[in-house]
Amino acid sequence: MIGIITPMFEFEIVATDVRTGARVGRFHTPHGILHTPIFAPVGTQATVKALRPVDLQKLGAELILSNTYHLYLRPGDDLIRELGGLHRFMGWNGPILTDSGGFQLFSLSNSRKIDDEGVTFRSHIDGSQHRFTPEKSISIQENLGADIIMAFDECPPPDDYNYVKESLLRTHDWAIRCRQAQKQDYQALFGIVQGGVFPDLREESARFLMDLDFPGYAIGGLSVGESKAEMYAMLDVLNPILPKEKPRYLMGVGTAEDLVNGVLRGIDIFDCVLPTRLARHGAAMIKGGRLNLNNARFARDPLPLDETCICYTCLHFNRAYLRHLVKANEILGHVLLTNHNIHFLISLMKDIRQAIVARTFGSFADDFLSYYPEPSSLAV
């Protein structure tokens, strides 16, 4: 046993779906309780793009993700610490989760060079050189002060067995160093299970990290180009292995059908930029797919995005108006579509929780997934 103990982070399991293992829980954090399964909107640069904190509260958001890599580069974690930490800086008093920066180093920065000690990279903003180590990532995340923080990991291409196996040794070594580096007991440090699309490596990674007794486990390196079948297969591998009494977080996922499929496989926490990113591209999420408002067929459409939706956008505006905003590149278009898309995913998670408690989640999932192209064959 290494690292500090974080007794504040109780995870109560309220109900479990016996057939699938899907569960409803309450994860306690210093800034409030997360009702799981939960979807966390992403606020990369200390803002969920286009929404104010009060809007997120009204939407029922309970957890916000923010990105360590971005905030380290701009405005700087020292500045945020000086101004009272990330919660105060961005005016969000609910729970926050920060990632470790690992994923961004491999997807965003230039000229990165990995060694066993850490990663040297150039900023995507100004090309300046920087270095992250496990200790540095934890130090930054302590400056930011999120409730849930992540171990620093390497996020390798998922389908190169030998590279993923070698990378896993490094990620596991870094997980130990992160566990040792953590100084604050008001932050829950999650380990990140890697292992690409390979069942044996995923299992090895889970068992290694479980020995370190993290207060929660993330599943990383998925939704990065592999097929949905491969992603679901990895979750099926991990579902019976990961400890039931700890929350499980599937990083960077995602679509509505992936959320349902993730919960079917025991996932408690999700995050994704999809609802905010789609909004900026003029697309609205609806059950079964998306409405692309750039399409001319919406030009005179007097219907709301979704006739059954009770979000502010759907109660007040029709598709023709929203399309006009998108075509005219008006900020309000981003605001209203983001509002709708986040409402869509948060409402979905609420429906999922209610169905699990009501012991109807199996039929709920079957029905929901029937609206999507690749449904039941992949469901448990």
Next chain:
Amino acid sequence: MIGIITPMFEFEIVATDVRTGARVGRFHTPHGILHTPIFAPVGTQATVKALRPVDLQKLGAELILSNTYHLYLRPGDDLIRELGGLHRFMGWNGPILTDSGGFQLFSLSNSRKIDDEGVTFRSHIDGSQHRFTPEKSISIQENLGADIIMAFDECPPPDDYNYVKESLLRTHDWAIRCRQAQKQDYQALFGIVQGGVFPDLREESARFLMDLDFPGYAIGGLSVGESKAEMYAMLDVLNPILPKEKPRYLMGVGTAEDLVNGVLRGIDIFDCVLPTRLARHGAAMIKGGRLNLNNARFARDPLPLDETCICYTCLHFNRAYLRHLVKANEILGHVLLTNHNIHFLISLMKDIRQAIVARTFGSFADDFLSYYPEPSSLAV
């Protein structure tokens, strides 16, 4: 007497400052009462950039301006009419004012050609050719359905006496044609006084339009490059001439000091893109000037934009965070700065109304204008 009568548009004068003629009024419209003097945020493309209608309501906005030229080109006034009119289209149930398109034809469109019948021009969006006449402008404004609509006018360069004089004949002829073209009694058609920076032409224009007995009078062609002294001089010419029992609207103005100086000279209605435009450039309006958040001195500034301000932005965020949003080009920066800037001007108008009622407007204006570079010499 030509044109229809619009009995819905009662203008009650509640209080008058005897020294300056500044007055507090209630202008009744089909969508609600305007408390004058009033500032109208501009929603060029059927949206006040970055704000939702509910945000505008909370800010105390009572009147929104929208642009006939823009909405005619995109999405089209016929489409807006088909979808129930501009109020329903944009989800704003309060009063709306539309301009005539005249100003935009002379500032935005390409290859315009003026003749005595109208203006032929090319769209700034796609270069397509269009033609506005007085009758066409009224027809578009009837399709949009605003509460207050404007006569179609020419907006000439303000300092070429011979051209302005010639242009005035055309604008006056067009005013008659607009008055004759109007079909709806639930829209108040305002005449627009032109005349550049020339007192005799301004007086001539006012007297000509007063003979047409419009329910209100706009003052156009100012704040287009002339000096503040020239603008105030024109208002001083018109203040004793225009009928006291009709509302007066100074188009496209403006800055906080111009609002105070306008009220000092009998103006009841103002509109300007300044608060929304400054916000998009990272600037906050405060008494005495602006804060440019691009300036590095705000990087670690823990103060709100204005310590005395009670807007959502100032109650929840500091300058360092807002600067971070501006530097990172985050939509939320536009949203929060727009919210503050519009709150600033709307609060100013509320303070002005209260001071007029309390018979303290003279000292209020003296004090307020003392924060600005060119104060008392220009005040009445």
